[in-house]
Amino acid sequence: HGASIPTIRSDIVSQILKGKANIDSVSTVHRPKRLPVTPSVLRIIKIEINRCLIWKHDKRLLWFISTLAFHGSFRMGELLSKNSSFFDPNVTLLGKDISLKNMLINSSYVDILAISVKSPKTGKPNSTTIVDVFPTNNDLCPVKAYINWRNCTTSYNNSLPAFRFGSGLPLTSNYLNSQLKNWLARYLDVNVGYISCHSFRAGIPSVLGSLGFGDYDIKQVGRWSSAAFQVYLKLPRTKRLAMAQAIGGLKL
Numbered sequence: 001h002g003a004s005i006p007t008i009r010s011d012i013v014s015q016i017l018k019g020k021a022n023i024d025s026v027s028t029v030h031r032p033k034r035l036p037v038t039p040s041v042l043r044i045i046k047i048e049i050n051r052c053l054i055w056k057h058d059k060r061l062l063w064f065i066s067t068l069a070f071h072g073s074f075r076m077g078e079l080l081s082k083n084s085s086f087f088d089p090n091v092t093l094l095g096k097d098i099s100l101k102n103m104l105i106n107s108s109y110v111d112i113l114a115i116s117v118k119s120p121k122t123g124k125p126n127s128t129t130i131v132d133v134f135p136t137n138n139d140l141c142p143v144k145a146y147i148n149w150r151n152c153t154t155s156y157n158n159s160l161p162a163f164r165f166g167s168g169l170p171l172t173s174n175y176l177n178s179q180l181k182n183w184l185a186r187y188l189d190v191n192v193g194y195i196s197c198h199s200f201r202a203g204i205p206s207v208l209g210s211l212g213f214g215d216y217d218i219k220q221v222g223r224w225s226s227a228a229f230q231v232y233l234k235l236p237r238t239k240r241l242a243m244a245q246a247i248g249g250l251k252l
Contacts, residue, residue, distance in 0.1 A: 035193040036202035037070050041184070048183035059165045059216050060149040061180070064161055066173065067142040068113070069200035070135045076197035078117050081161045081170035089159070090172075096158035097233055100146065111135060111143050173197050 009017070015058040035041075049062050069076060081087045102109050113133040135143040150156065161170040177197050184195050 030193060033193045034199055034202070035188070037195060037199045038203060040138060041195060041199075042066060042203075044187055045183055046139075047181070049069070057152050058151075059144070059170065061150055061163060062166065063173065063175075064142070064145040064149040066141055066200070067145045067185045068115075068133060069197070070140075070203045071136065071142045072113075072115060072131055073201050073203070074115075074117075074131075075174045075201055076176070080163055080173050080197075081114075082172065083121055084169050084172050084175070085172060093118065093136050094158060095156055095160060095162045095164045098162050105174070113143055113146055165249055182230070 037045075045066050046063060049059050049066075052059060052062075054069050063081065068074065069079060079093050082093050093115070096120070099114045100111055101114050102111055104110075112135065113131060115131045117129050117131055133142050135141050155166075163171040165171060180197070180199075188194060191238070
């Protein structure tokens with residue numbers, strides 16, 4: 001008589017069919033997890049960078065940004081340009097925003113990197129905050145990587161993005177993400193997990209946790225909230241240096 005099938009079904013039948021459809025639509029979706037960068041992963045990245053058929057300057061650039069992002073627990077957006085064609089000097093990290101300082105810590109002079117982060121997520125708009133990155137005195141040392149990079153940089157310009165290829169184009173997060181995928185393809189099961197730019201930020205908290213540092217210290221180093229960030233600025237350099245040296249001595 002032209003009536004639709006659902007109309008002639010009893011309420012109980014309709015409920016049973018609806019329930020079965022809901023059950024069928026629910027499936028366990030396994031999504032690969034984003035893994036943190038560890039010292040071992042960082043060493044693999046170093047090996048793969050050295051295998052790349054690119055200029056020496058660009059190799060050292062990629063290695064420095066990797067060590068800096070890891071040891072400074074930076075958000076990659078705090079370091080790299082969003083676009084390779086243009087940049088906003090009020091947001092982008094420029095050459096003048098990275099400096100090497102020699103400071104007296106524990107009766108000894110230590111070279112540390114001072115990074116002027118612009119408009120940090122945890123700070124006020126248009127603000128600039130100094131983040132110190134300490135040496136580890138091992139093969140993953142960010143200070144050593146910085147010195148090696150600068151020694152082979154002939155066209156460094158304080159008013160341009162800090163991280164630029166030898167061609168002059170800025171290094172972007174999208175490019176680094178694609179390279180990380182290529183570099184680690186044969187080391188990681190993509191069905192289990194993956195490494196991206198944000199994995200560098202998760203690295204130090206994971207490592208410090210394994211070393212027994214408490215949540216308080218980890219939050220300060222990672223700058224996860226504005227309150228914790230202010231405390232981080234007051235955290236004694238001796239303690240942050242000790243953290244860096246402890247990480248440098250890991251065999252992970």
